[in-house]
Amino acid sequence: MKKITKPIKAYENPEFLNSSDARIIRMLAEFIEPQSKFRKHKIVDTIVFFGSARLKSRKESLAEYNKFKVMNPKIPAFAENLRFAQRQLEMSKYYEDAVELSKRLTHWSMNLGTHSNRFIICTGGGPGIMEAANKGAKSAGGLSVGLNISIPFEQFVNKYVTKDLSFEFHYFFMRKFWFAYLAKCLVVFPGGFGTMDEMFEILTLLQTGKIKKKMLLVVYDERYWKKIINLDGLINHGVINKEDIDSLSFCNNVNQAFSLITKHFEKYYLKKGDIENGEPKLELK
Numbered sequence: 001m002k003k004i005t006k007p008i009k010a011y012e013n014p015e016f017l018n019s020s021d022a023r024i025i026r027m028l029a030e031f032i033e034p035q036s037k038f039r040k041h042k043i044v045d046t047i048v049f050f051g052s053a054r055l056k057s058r059k060e061s062l063a064e065y066n067k068f069k070v071m072n073p074k075i076p077a078f079a080e081n082l083r084f085a086q087r088q089l090e091m092s093k094y095y096e097d098a099v100e101l102s103k104r105l106t107h108w109s110m111n112l113g114t115h116s117n118r119f120i121i122c123t124g125g126g127p128g129i130m131e132a133a134n135k136g137a138k139s140a141g142g143l144s145v146g147l148n149i150s151i152p153f154e155q156f157v158n159k160y161v162t163k164d165l166s167f168e169f170h171y172f173f174m175r176k177f178w179f180a181y182l183a184k185c186l187v188v189f190p191g192g193f194g195t196m197d198e199m200f201e202i203l204t205l206l207q208t209g210k211i212k213k214k215m216l217l218v219v220y221d222e223r224y225w226k227k228i229i230n231l232d233g234l235i236n237h238g239v240i241n242k243e244d245i246d247s248l249s250f251c252n253n254v255n256q257a258f259s260l261i262t263k264h265f266e267k268y269y270l271k272k273g274d275i276e277n278g279e280p281k282l283e284l285k
Helices: 020-040 058-069 078-110 129-139 172-181 193-207 222-228 231-236 254-268 272-277
Strands: 046-050 120-123 144-149 166-169 183-188 216-220 248-251
Touching: 020 166, 020 172, 046 078, 046 129, 046 193, 058 078, 078 120, 078 129, 078 254, 120 129, 129 144, 144 172, 166 172, 172 183, 172 193, 183 193, 183 254, 193 216, 216 222, 216 254, 222 248, 248 254
Parallel strands: 046 120, 046 183, 120 144, 144 166, 183 216, 216 248
Antiparallel strands: none
């Protein structure tokens, strides 16, 4: 008797699931999986850290700098490499500040006495400032989220992200959705194209009224960012209004940032009734 071969179910067919026709299914998967995990862990909202993936801890940067210092000055590009190592050592202060700020915010949120997990640290899951923020949360004994993206470089998930809250995205727009949707605060440390892209996207959403919640946007180190971006120039040329940058709050040290963020949450998101009755659940509209 001839054996009848049944066709493969669509949801078990890798060829179909990876085809262009199934793209919408893959998009939905990147929407639904994080939603499911956040509900499982009772995560109501987040504090998102943005910043350069290239920055290293002071310990790593110092080791690199000392390695170049003992090299033969006659080696080609010695001076250039030494200057770069010195610059990385100077920039490592931002890594250390991100660790400390994340640690303090996690301690603070864990002691709120709420039933849900509030103001959880969230990053892009990679190295640099992202690693620093996840590291700070872990050292405080708290959860932290890593929304990683598949790109040709700097794509590995750092070891400090909570395992069950580590995500790998293919679609940038879906990753950005999850950055913005749960965030009550964004902390923007010094960074490059990716950091500026994320910061300006949030600014645009605030400017156009697409984000209606009380979102705090902390820009860390006023001197750095005003050297990189001429916001006054944009105002003077009439391409933005002065009030368009009211959403930006510049901070220059950990104490200042911690105070600003916690006071913002206490004012807008931690009313007495919220804690007594339980916080709002993760619901998508």
